[in-house]
Amino acid sequence: MNDLGTGTPVPALASRDGVRITIVCACVPPRRLQASPGSFERGPVMCGVCMTNFVHAEPRRPRRRRAPREL
Numbered sequence: 914m915n916d917l918g919t920g921t922p923v924p925a926l927a928s929r930d931g932v933r934i935t936i937v938c939a940c941v942p943p944r945r946l947q948a949s950p951g952s953f954e955r956g957p958v959m960c961g962v963c964m965t966n967f968v969h970a971e972p973r974r975p976r977r978r979r980a981p982r983e984l
């Protein structure tokens with residue numbers, strides 16, 4: 914006799930599925946990696962080249978140029 918009632922395991926879906934952050938190290942030019950926030954917050958990620966920890970890249974800022982003054 915087989916119990917067929919519990920044959921389908923349900924994978925746990927992460928609520929932040931698909932969210933990625935960009936992290937950079939101190940290399941020149943910096944190496945850019947994409948990681949999930951959860952895995953990055955779990956512990957430091959070190960670059961084997963410059964031996965520094967990756968840090969969260971600054972979010973893109975819209976460049977605001979000074980508006981030219983009206984004459």
Ligand SMILES: [Zn+2]
Nearest residue numbers: 938940960963
């Ligand atoms: Zn590096």
